[in-house]
Amino acid sequence: MNYKIPTDVQVLNRDIKREQLKYHNKRVAVCKEFTFDAAHHLHCYEGKCKNLHGHTYKLVITMSGFVNEIGIAVDFGEIKEIFKTAIDSKLDHRYLNEVLPPMNTTAENMVVWIWEQIDIELQKRGLSEQGHRLEELKLFETPTSFAIMKREWMV
Numbered sequence: 019m020n021y022k023i024p025t026d027v028q029v030l031n032r033d034i035k036r037e038q039l040k041y042h043n044k045r046v047a048v049c050k051e052f053t054f055d056a057a058h059h060l061h062c063y064e065g066k067c068k069n070l071h072g073h074t075y076k077l078v079i080t081m082s083g084f085v086n087e088i089g090i091a092v093d094f095g096e097i098k099e100i101f102k103t104a105i106d107s108k109l110d111h112r113y114l115n116e117v118l119p120p121m122n123t124t125a126e127n128m129v130v131w132i133w134e135q136i137d138i139e140l141q142k143r144g145l146s147e148q149g150h151r152l153e154e155l156k157l158f159e160t161p162t163s164f165a166i167m168k169r170e171w172m173v
């Protein structure tokens with residue numbers, strides 16, 4: 019059976035497409051939050067964090083792109099796939115001191131490493147060429163302690 023889209027819907031679709039042109043190609047950033055659980059300890063550090071302990075890390079990814087013809091700059095689903103491939107598969111339920119390159123597993127060092135991994139994944143997927151780019155990462159070690167990295171601070 020052939021279903022006919024009612025005329026008023028067609029008119030609405032046409033009007034939306036025309037209106038959408040106003041926003042097309044504007045650079046807009048979107049954010050998505052993720053969590054992963056991991057264990058670690060700090061080196062050269064006098065305090066409780068020199069002992070093995072765990073965190074539910076929260077990562078807030080801010081990524082920008084150019085708004086397309088259906089009003090999407092960066093698909094939230096794409097960010098989820100990037101997080102799963104580049105970060106979650108490597109860090110979730112792992113001992114960070116073992117799986118990360120030799121470095122102190124501070125939030126500062128980790129946020130830099132995570133930035134590099136996401137950047138590599140964007141290039142692998144050909145998304146950098148489309149104009150998708152990281153703008154900011156926030157990595158929470160605890161609900162009150164976090165590190166930030168921003169594109170504008172990069173030299």
Ligand SMILES: Nc1nc2c(c(=O)[nH]1)N=C([C@H](O)[C@H](O)COP(=O)(O)OP(=O)(O)OP(=O)(O)O)CN2
Nearest residue numbers: 060065067071073123124125126159160161162163
């Ligand atoms: N600048 C940094 N300081 C500390 C880091 C870090 O990565 N960068 N890490 C730690 C520890 O790993 C610790 O697990 C987290 O520190 P802290 O916020 O002190 O944890 P608390 O559970 O004590 O937090 P409260 O909210 O104050 O209870 C230490 N420092």
Ligand SMILES: [Zn+2]
Nearest residue numbers: 067071073159
């Ligand atoms: Zn810690």
